[in-house]
Every structure is written in structure tokens, then in C-alpha cells.
Amino acid sequence: MKMDKCFLTVVVGVLMLGGCSARVVTLSPGPLIRVEGQPLSIRCDVTEYSGPREQDFEWIMTSEANGPRIKIISTFDTAFPHASLSKRVASGDISLVRLEDNEVELKIAELKALDAGFYWCETPSTDSVIAGNYKAQVQLTVIPNTLQVSALTPPPIVSEGSDLTLSCNVTRQLTYPTYLSVTWSVKRGTTSEDILTFGPQGDVVTGVKYARRYADGGIRLVPGKNGAFELVISRVMTSDEGIYECNGTEWTHEDGGKWIKIVESTREMGTVAVTPTGQSLSVKATSSSSSSSLLLTPGETLTLLCSVASDNLPALALEVSWLADGRDLITMERSGVVISNTSSSGGAPGNRGEASLERTGSGEYRLAVRGVSGEDGGAYTCRIRAFIEKGGRSSGGGGRWHMAAEKTSSPVTVKVAQISE
Known part of the structure; x- marks a missing residue:
């Protein structure tokens, strides 16, 4: 009788723009590529449901598509985690954060290679009628951290009006489709300013204070081979003094068009003083x-x-x-x-x-x-x-x-x- 009643309501609802709702559980788009030793967060939300506003969630993983289910964590059952994961849950390495009544975030503070697999977000039903999907799946790949960032030490003193070359090398082992970017920045006191970023898709982004100098050719990017990059600051001014840093970042491009930073490393290049004319x-x-x-x-x-x-x-x-x-x-x-x-x-x-x-x-x-x-x-x-x-x-x-x-x-x-x- 409930199914018949719902069916009639849906038919009428189509005509009246109302009727039964169909539960929808949504996960972060995947597949996900993350780096071993780095944090992970996966969001899950449920919409078009009936019953209490605050919904419960259960997280489960399988190492293979049809492998045995391993319980991770739940919003309502403290005894839910599998024995192999209970210590990580107790220590906070694995946690669940409620963002909204209908949205949660699974967080892993430090990924391990064995965390790779298929992650399921499931919602126990509170609906009077079964309709829609009550769980969603996303695949996680965990790759080793192979990002390497090195930099040459710039001259400690340069004369105002001369050129300053900042050399940085950023590499990684390409085992999965990831992308690199390199960023030069300068610290003065407690303030750090980005000068220029190259990548992750071959694009150049300049810091606000350096946009015109880059447009004028006063800052030049010189890409080299094997991950070598040079940033040349022409005709330095006394305001260019500071501690220079080089940052290398590895990115992944996920479904939905988002660029996700998966690991980064920063190297201090050295302090540069500018001798006034x-x-x-x-x-x-x-x-x-x-x-x-x-x-x-x-x-x-x-x-x-x-x-x-x-x-x-x-x-x-x-x-x-x-x-x-x-x-x-x-x-x-x-x-x-x-x-x-x-x-x-x-x-x-x-x-x-x-x-x-x-x-x-x-x-x-x-x-x-x-x-x-x-x-x-x-x-x-x-x-x-x-x-x-x-x-x-x-x-x-x-x-x-x-x-x-x-x-x-x-x-x-x-x-x-x-x-x-």
C-alpha cells in the first residue's frame, strides 16, 4: 500500500511539482590520488531525505572493488571501527567531523599505503519509503612521496639596479597523472609574499605587488631541463631585500575540474641584502x-x-x-x-x-x-x-x-x- 500510495503521489507530484523525495548520497568526486604521509579528507552529504534533519553516516572501505568490507567509523556507533583501525580512530588519526546536519567529512591525518582502496559512505534510512541511493563510493589511490625540491643559494649581497637570479629545482617520479608547480616567495619579518607561481598547468600567476614588474619584463621566468627553473628579478630595488624561499607542490586534477594540492615542500634559499646606490x-x-x-x-x-x-x-x-x-x-x-x-x-x-x-x-x-x-x-x-x-x-x-x-x-x-x- 505504501508503494502504491507513493506512486500515486509521484504521479500527482509531477503534475503539481510536489510528491515523494528520493534520497541522494554524494561523495567527493574521484578517483582520488593522494600521497603517503599526507592528510586526506572526503566529504559526504545526503539530500532529498525525510525524517530527522540530522542524519547519521557510516564509512566502510574495501581494498578491492568486491573485497571484504572493513568498517572505518560511524557517527552513532563507537564500537563500529574494525579492530585493525580502532587504535587509529582512538588516537584521532582517523576521525569524522560533522559539517552540517546532512554533511560529514572523513579525515585521515597521515595516510598509509594500506589505506588505498574503495571508500563507501552509507546512510541508514530514515525515509518512510525506500527511494533513491543510500550510499556512494569513491576510489582512493595512495602514491609514495617522491617530491624533491632543491635550490641554489643566491648571492647574499647585490647592488641596487643589478639582476638577481633565483634557481630552484622541483621533480617527482611520475607513476600517476600528477602535476607540479613552483613558487618563489620572499619573507620580510613575519610577512611572506608570493612573487610568482608557475604551474600546475603551465600557467603563471604573479603576486599582487609583482604583477606590473612581470608585465614590464622586470621579472622573468626561465624554465630549464629536468625540473630546473630560474626566476630573474631585473634591476633590484632596496625593497627587494629579504629571505627568499622556493616551494614545490604536487597536484592532482579531479573530476569536477578542481585542482587539489596533494603534497608540497618549501626550501629556504637564503637572505639577500641590497646595497643602496x-x-x-x-x-x-x-x-x-x-x-x-x-x-x-x-x-x-x-x-x-x-x-x-x-x-x-x-x-x-x-x-x-x-x-x-x-x-x-x-x-x-x-x-x-x-x-x-x-x-x-x-x-x-x-x-x-x-x-x-x-x-x-x-x-x-x-x-x-x-x-x-x-x-x-x-x-x-x-x-x-x-x-x-x-x-x-x-x-x-x-x-x-x-x-x-x-x-x-x-x-x-x-x-x-x-x-x-
């Missing part, structure tokens, strides 16, 4: 005379040399200016364009000589003032502004620069003799 940048102004003063007669040419030195000189774009008594006389911009304040186009007052500025070598800049007069006397200093491009070399940085340091030389005193009439 201003710490090694120096500038010196000299004349042909060995003394700090120079005496000229009217009409002669004043020649002064500005010498710039720095540990990271090749990485710097220099703006070089000569000043006379603190006033800008002539400037060579970092692009190489020279702007003079003594030429007629510059509207220079008085009868000053015409100045020119040229680069004569690496870090060497020569000032020439032709046809000096009394107004050209004074204290001459060379001012250097050192810029570093924020972007990478490949993209030209998109015009993004920052001034790393500014230095001014000691003065050279220039005197122009008065001619007696």
Missing part, C-alpha cells in the same frame, strides 16, 4: 690643476672633469649637472640631451662664456666654458642624479624610473684674472 655612488670634480682652485685669464677656455663611480654604474642612468656658485650652468639629461643655461637660446644674462658638456668615457663628463670672463669665476660643483629603470630591459620599462641617489662633488674654485688697462 647612494652607499657606493661618488662624484669628483677636477681640473687640469692639481689644486682645488684654478686661475684663468679672460678669453681662455675653462675645462673641468666630473668623475662618477659606483658599484652598479652600468645599471644607472645619470643626470649630470654643473653648477656655478649653486646656479645650474649646464645639464646632460639621462637621455643624453644637453641643456645649457649659458647659450643665447637659454637667455643667459651677462657676458658669461658658452658652456658645453660631453661624455668622454664610462662615468666621465667634461665641461668646457669657452671665452671666459670675470663673470665665470666662482665655485664649480658637479651634481649627479642616479636613476634606475623600474621595468625590465625587454620592455624598456615603459618610462618608469626612480631616482636612486643624488650626490654633489666638492667645489673647484675658478678665478678669472682682471686685465689692467
Whole structure:
């Protein structure tokens, strides 16, 4: 009679969008691939049931598809576990967590090879009519942990504006279809930031603060052979100081399109300090005379040399200016364009000589003032502004620069003799 009544209700229910429910038990999609020694969690829920809101669950496994049933754990029967598993349940290595009235999670803290098999989630019926499925099955494969992560130690000190290469090697034995990813991160104090992740499907994900530098080419990924990967940070800044780490992760791609992290290993690469440009940048102004003063007669040419030195000189774009008594006389911009304040186009007052500025070598800049007069006397200093491009070399940085340091030389005193009439 109950079956007939239910059948009639279903028929009417189809027309009235109501009627009997059919119990549905659902497990995490599988098959599952997990790593020995790592944790496991499998969720199970039941829907479309009648009776009490809080449902009970029983977990059972078989080592083979049709092998003997081994009771694992139950929500209501403390004597449920098989003798071979009772100690693991008692210790908490195997546990059952209720997430909702109709959902639980089976957890194994440390997987063993013998845990591989078929897992069944079963729900005792509370329905007035038997309809639907009361259990679900998922297969678990347990593979050995073969993940290997190693890293080369980076240089402990690098100069601002130079390149930093971070080398990491991530491998595993491919016995099942798993995938790898490698992540570089940097720690400063208690804060850790991801720089870049490659994988698990050949994709690249950058940390929020590094997205633009990667887009500009200032951070480059260089994949190698046999699990070798290099991350090159171009033109490092003082903010790049920190403790660098390399993380290797093994993933599985399960039914339902989810990427599941199954094991990971992190290696500390080393601490990197960045020497600020201003710490090694120096500038010196000299004349042909060995003394700090120079005496000229009217009409002669004043020649002064500005010498710039720095540990990271090749990485710097220099703006070089000569000043006379603190006033800008002539400037060579970092692009190489020279702007003079003594030429007629510059509207220079008085009868000053015409100045020119040229680069004569690496870090060497020569000032020439032709046809000096009394107004050209004074204290001459060379001012250097050192810029570093924020972007990478490949993209030209998109015009993004920052001034790393500014230095001014000691003065050279220039005197122009008065001619007696």
C-alpha cells in the first residue's frame, strides 16, 4: 500500500511539482590520488531525505572493488571501527567531523599505503519509503612521496639596479597523472609574499605587488631541463631585500575540474641584502690643476672633469649637472640631451662664456666654458642624479624610473684674472 500510495503521489507530484523525495548520497568526486604521509579528507552529504534533519553516516572501505568490507567509523556507533583501525580512530588519526546536519567529512591525518582502496559512505534510512541511493563510493589511490625540491643559494649581497637570479629545482617520479608547480616567495619579518607561481598547468600567476614588474619584463621566468627553473628579478630595488624561499607542490586534477594540492615542500634559499646606490655612488670634480682652485685669464677656455663611480654604474642612468656658485650652468639629461643655461637660446644674462658638456668615457663628463670672463669665476660643483629603470630591459620599462641617489662633488674654485688697462 505504501508503494502504491507513493506512486500515486509521484504521479500527482509531477503534475503539481510536489510528491515523494528520493534520497541522494554524494561523495567527493574521484578517483582520488593522494600521497603517503599526507592528510586526506572526503566529504559526504545526503539530500532529498525525510525524517530527522540530522542524519547519521557510516564509512566502510574495501581494498578491492568486491573485497571484504572493513568498517572505518560511524557517527552513532563507537564500537563500529574494525579492530585493525580502532587504535587509529582512538588516537584521532582517523576521525569524522560533522559539517552540517546532512554533511560529514572523513579525515585521515597521515595516510598509509594500506589505506588505498574503495571508500563507501552509507546512510541508514530514515525515509518512510525506500527511494533513491543510500550510499556512494569513491576510489582512493595512495602514491609514495617522491617530491624533491632543491635550490641554489643566491648571492647574499647585490647592488641596487643589478639582476638577481633565483634557481630552484622541483621533480617527482611520475607513476600517476600528477602535476607540479613552483613558487618563489620572499619573507620580510613575519610577512611572506608570493612573487610568482608557475604551474600546475603551465600557467603563471604573479603576486599582487609583482604583477606590473612581470608585465614590464622586470621579472622573468626561465624554465630549464629536468625540473630546473630560474626566476630573474631585473634591476633590484632596496625593497627587494629579504629571505627568499622556493616551494614545490604536487597536484592532482579531479573530476569536477578542481585542482587539489596533494603534497608540497618549501626550501629556504637564503637572505639577500641590497646595497643602496647612494652607499657606493661618488662624484669628483677636477681640473687640469692639481689644486682645488684654478686661475684663468679672460678669453681662455675653462675645462673641468666630473668623475662618477659606483658599484652598479652600468645599471644607472645619470643626470649630470654643473653648477656655478649653486646656479645650474649646464645639464646632460639621462637621455643624453644637453641643456645649457649659458647659450643665447637659454637667455643667459651677462657676458658669461658658452658652456658645453660631453661624455668622454664610462662615468666621465667634461665641461668646457669657452671665452671666459670675470663673470665665470666662482665655485664649480658637479651634481649627479642616479636613476634606475623600474621595468625590465625587454620592455624598456615603459618610462618608469626612480631616482636612486643624488650626490654633489666638492667645489673647484675658478678665478678669472682682471686685465689692467
